[in-house]
Amino acid sequence: MGTVILTQDDSLSDQYLSNLKRGTGRHQDIILTPQPSDDPNDPMNWPYYQKILIVAVVVFGACLCASTNGPLLNASLFILAVEFQRPITDFTVLSGYQLLVAGASGPIISAAARKYGKRPVFLFSSFACLIGSIIGSVSTTYNMLLAAKIIAGLSIAAYESIIFTVVGDLFFVHERGLYTALMSFTLTCVSNLSSVVTGRITNDLGWHYLFHILDACVGLQLVLTFFLVPETCYLRDPALSAVLQVTEEREKNQVKTGETREMEASVASLQTPRKTYLQRLAVFTGSYTDESLIRLVVAPFASCLNVVALWTVIITGAVTSFYVAVAFVIAQLFSPPPYNLTAAGVGYMSLGPFIGGALGCLLVGALMDPLTIWLTKRNHGVYEPEFRLPLVAIGVLCGAGLFGFGSLADTQGSIYAIAFMWGLALFGISFIVGPCSAYAIDAYRSISDEIFIANIMFKNFLFYGYSYFVNNWTASAGTAPVFYTFGGIAFGLTATTVIVYIFGKQYRAFWARHNLMDKLGMEGRLGM
Template sequence: MAFGILDIQDGAHAPGTVILDEKAANIQSANSTLKHGKGSNSHLVLEPQPSNDPNDPLNWPQWYKELHLWVVVLGTILNGALPGPLLNAGFVEIASELNRPLVDLVKTSGYLLIVTGASGPFVSAISRKWGKRPVYILSSLMAIVAVIVGEVATTYSALLASRVVHGLAVSAYESLTLASVGDLFFIHERGPRVAIIMVMITAIGNGISIIAGPITSRLGWHFNYHILLPFVVVQFIAVVLLVEETAYNRNPRSGLNHDPFLETAPGGSGIKTTTPDKPDSTEMIEFQGSDTLTIPKRKAFLQRLALYNGPYTRDSFPKMVLASIVIVLNIGAAYSIIVTGVIIAWYVAVALISSVIFSVPPYSYTAAGVGYVSTGPLIGGVLGSFFIGATLDPTATWMTRRNKGVYEPEFRLPLVSVGAVFSIAGLCGFGHAIQDQRSVYLISFLWGMLLFGMTILSTAILHYVLDAFSRHSTEIFIMNMVFKNFFYYGVTNYIVQWYAMAGPASLFDALGGITAAMCCLTIPMYIFGKRYRWFWHKNNLLVLLKLITVEREEN
C-alpha cells in the first residue's frame, strides 16, 4: 500500500503504474533499451517511451513541441475560452438594442454550449480516425466564419447563428488540447502545461469581460467581433503552417515501461529480471532481440502540411462515435467528467448572472463596470494556474521517490483537497457578500478565490485521468466537454430564475454543498483507483463490445 492506495492483491500490473525514478527504485538500468530524461532528469524513465522515429511527436525538438502547443493554446483562448463569455458583460445593453428579453440573450450562450457538446462525439471519432490536425484546422476556420457573421449581425436571429457556428469551433479546442499534451510530452513534463490550459479555459473566460465590457459600453458590441477577427485569422494561418499531426501509432515494443509489469515476456524474446528490492511487485524486462527496424527520415515540411495523414485506426467511424459515449461507464472517466463538469459549471453560472447582479442597484454598473469586476477571477485563475503548475509535478515526484521510484496516477489527487477548500469558501462567501451588499472589491476577491480553487482541483483531476487512462484520453476529454456543455446549457436555462427565487446566499450555499459532495468522491477514487485500473484493463468494455480493436488497446 503506497500512501493509502490499495495495491492489487495478486501483484499484477495496473496500467498507468510505472517505474519513473530508477534512482529511488534502487535499481541499476537493467534494461538499456529504456530511454531516460536528460540532465537533472537523467534518472527518470521516460513515459511514454518514444520510438526511434524522428516523426514521433515525442522525439520532436523541445522548442518545436512548445511552439506547437502554444499555437494550439492560442486557439484554446480565441476559439475555446473566449466565444462563450464574449458578450456576457453587455447582455443587458444588447437585449435593449435588439428588443429582446434578457433571458433570450443569456440563452444564446446556452445554444452555443449545446452545439459544442453535441458535436463532441463526432470530433472524437474524426480525431481518432484521421488525426487532430484536420479537426484543429476546421475548427479555426469555423471560428472565422462565426466572427464574420457576428460582425454583420443586426438581428437576434443573426446573432444566434453566429453563436451556433461558434459552438462548432469551440468543441475541438476545449477537448483535444489536453489530449495533445499527452501526445507531445512525457509524464514528468505535463503538469505545468495542463495547468496553463486550464487557466485558459477558466480564468481567461472570466477575464475577457474586462476587455469586452468597456468595448461594448463605448464602441458597441459589434466591435468585439471586429477586434477579434484579425486574431482568429492569424491563429488559423498558424495552425495550417505550424501544427502538424500529433497522432502516432507507436510500436508496442516502444512502450517498454509498461511491459516490465507483465507476468510473461511476449514472444519468448524477453528476458524477465526482477530487481533486488522489488518495489510494489514491479519487475523489469529486458528485450534482447536481434531484429532491427528501419528508421524513416523526418518528413519534409510540405509533407507535414498535409491536411491529414491517416487513417490511424481500422475501427469504423460509427463504432468510434459510440465508443466515446460508452467510455463514461469507466468509473475513473465518469469521476473526472462529472466532478470537473459540475464544479466548473459554477464559474459559468457566476459569469452569466454577473450582468444581472451588477447592472441593478445597489451597484448599477454599465457593461464596462461589470467587466472590471471580472478582474478578481482573472487574477485568481492565473494564481491558481501558477500554484498547481508549481506543485503538481513536484508533489507527484516526492511521492514517487518515497514509493521506491514507482509512480501511481493517484499521486495527482491529493491537491484536490486544496482546490476544494478555496472553491467552497469562494462560492459561499460570494453568495453571502452579494446578499449583504458588501463592497464590490470583496465580491471580486471571493470570485477570484472561487476560480483559484476550481483551477487547482480541475487540473489535478484531469491530469490524473490523463495518466491513468491515457489510451482513452481523447474519448474521456471529449465526453468531459460534452457533459460540461450540456450541463452548462441547463445552467443557462435555470440559473437566473433560481437566483431570482432563492436569493444569492441560498443559491451559492447550495452550489458550495454540491461542490463539497463532488470533491468527497476523490477519496474512494484515490484509495481504490489502482485496483480499478487493473479491473478495467482486464474488463475493458470498449474491447468487450468490440468498439475498439484489441491492437489499439495494446498500444
C-alpha cells in the same frame, strides 16, 4: 495500466533498465515514459522548441475559440437586452444554444480526431469560429446573432477537449503536469480576462466590435495553425510503453524479464527520414485507427462505463459549470441599482476570478510535477497516476468561494469582496481541473480523448440548462440559496477524491482485466 517505472532505485536491477532512454539535465535520473521510438517523426522526438510552438498556437486557439468565443457577450447582456428590447434571459440562451452545439458536436469531433488526426479537426474548428464571428460582426437582428453563435459553437469542442490530449502526444509523463495546468488556465481563467476586455470594448466602441476584433484574431490563429501545427497523432508500438509497465511480480521487487527483453528487441526500428516541412503541412495524414466512425462516435459515451472516467467527467465538468453559472448572472446582478455598473464595470469584475484562477494554475503547474516525482521516489521509483490527486484537497476553496459569493451578493456587499470570492472559487477550481485532467491522461491514456469529449458534453449541456433557469432562479430565490447549493455540491465532489486516491490503483487493475471498451472494440491503442 498507468503504473510505470519512472525512476530507478536499488530494488531495480541495471540489467533490465540500463538501456532505457532517460531525461536530461536535472531530470537525467528520470526514465522517459513513454519510451520514444527511434523514428524522427515520433512527436516525442521533436525539438523542444517545436513542441512549445505547437502548444502556443493551440493555446492561442483555445483562448479565442473557447475562452473568448463562449463568453464573448456576457458583459454586454444588459445592453443587448435594452437595444433589442428582449428579456435578458433571451441573450443568456444565445450562449446556451452555442454550448449545446459544442456538447452535441463533441462525439463527432472526437471520432474525427481519433480516426483522421487532430490537425484537420483544429483547422476545421478555427474556420468555424471565424465564419461564426464574421456573421456576428454584421448581425442586425436577434436571429443573426443566434446563427453566429450556433456556427461558432462548432469550434468549441476541439479546443476544450483535444488540447489536453495534445499534451500526451508531445510530452513525457514527468513533463505533463505543467502543460495540463496551462490548458486548464486557458479554459478557466482566460475567459475572465476576455470579459474584462470585451466589457470595455462594448462600452467604448459598441458590441459589434467584439466580433470585428475576434475576426482578425481568429483569422491569424487559423493561418498559424496551418503553418505551425503538424499532426501530433502517432501510432506508437505498444511495446514502447509495455517495457515500463509494472507487473504483479513488481510488488515483490521483481520485473518481468524475458518478455520485457523480447519487447525491447521488437521496438528497435529502422531509421526513417524526417518528413519535410511541406509534407508536414498535409491536412490529412492517413487513418489512425481501423474502427468505424460510428463506433468512434459512441466511444465517449462508452468511456463512462469506466467508473473513474465518469468521476473525472463529473467532478471537472460540475465545478467548471458552477463558475459559468456565476458568469451568467453577473450582468443581471450588478448592472441595475444599487451597483449600476456599466458593461465595462461588469467586465472589470472578472479581474477577480482571472487573478484567482491565474494564481491557482501557476501553483498547480509549479507543484504538480515536483510533487509527483517526490512521491514516485518515495514509492521506490514506481509512478502511480494517483500521485496527481493530492493537490485536489485545495479544491475545497471552490466551495468556500461560491458560498462567499452567494452570501455577499445576497446582502449587497462590497463589489471588491464579491469579486474576491469569485476569484477564490476559480483558485479552487484550478486545483481540481488540472490534477484530475492530468490523472485521466496518465491513468487511462488510451481513452483520454473520449474522457475529455464526454467532459465537454457534460459541462456544456449543464451550461445550456443553466441558461434557461439560473437567471430566473437567482431573481426569485436570491443568490444565497443558488450558490450555497453549488458550493455544497463542490465540497461533496472534492471529498470523493479521497476514494479515488485510495482505490484508484485497484480499479485500474480491475479495468485492465475487465475492460468493457475493449470488449466493445472501442479501446484506443495510444501509449502512456
